Amino acid sequence: MKNFLTSDRESRFNEILFENRNKSYGAYVLRNEEGLIMKKSLFIGVAFFAAIALTPLLINALVVKETVLPAPPVIHDLTPIPIIRDKEPDVIKPAPPVAPKINTYDSRVATPTKNAREAKPVTPDQKQNAIPGTETSLDNPPVLTPPVVETPQITAPIVPELPKKVDNTPVDRVDVEAGFNGGINSFRAQVVQNFNSEDFDDSFGLMKTTVTFIVEKDGTISNIKANGSNKAFNAEAEKSIKKIKGKWTPAKLNGAYVRSYFKFPISMQFE
Secondary structure, three states: OOOOOOOHHHHHHHHHHOOOOOOOOHHHHHHHOHHHHHHHHHHHHHHHHHHHHHHHHHHHHHOOOOOOOOOOOOOOOOOOOOOOOOOOOOOOOOOOOOOOOOOEEEOOOOOOOOOOOOOOOOOHHHHHOOEEEOOOEOOOOOOOOOOOOOOOOOOOOOOOOOOOOOOOOOEOOOOEOOEEOOOHHHHHHHHHHHOOOHHHOOOOEEEEEEEEEEEOOOOOEEEEEEEEOOHHHHHHHHHHHHOOOOOEEOEEEOOEEEOEEEEEEEEEEEO
């Protein structure tokens, strides 16, 4: 079946191409209906994209939006409140203090009469806890106020703070190593200068030792000791270091000067 997209030239080409062949074969049908297939594909594509574009509009049209009503206006009542001035506020008056009752005794001198009654005499102890008056009333116990005892303030004795014990033990590991003022090369040169090699004129070969000493906090050195195989060479190495004039900068640990060990190797070749 021909359509408007298939030209006569293409149709003739298809007839020549499939001459003496089975035209019911699928390729012949596909070539002749190519235009129709393209047309259907175009319509389907346009319809698909149109459906995608119109879907949000249809959804918005079908969704029922809730109508938000505005809040009712707030009406303020401005009616003035009448002020009642006829009635005065109640004033609460404090009750007068009640004086405590105390013992009294009749201090009046009795007048002798015909039918006089003998009054019970008041003892001196009762008079001590009562005051004179016109009648005797001893049923009220005296109000005793306890004396105020001042407690002396006890101050704790001031304990003097003991000085902290300073640890002067020499250390092997420090943050800043001790150093000779002038540099280690200057120290080495003085060792060589002070070393007396005349006692080793008959010696041959390499002699070496390691001198260990302590650098004190004031820059001096102490406990000089050489550790080598030759005792004479060790003794001369110790003498050479003791003759050196000059001070050291002590080592530091945690920001403070400390006593520290220092090792200095010495080796000499004798021929």
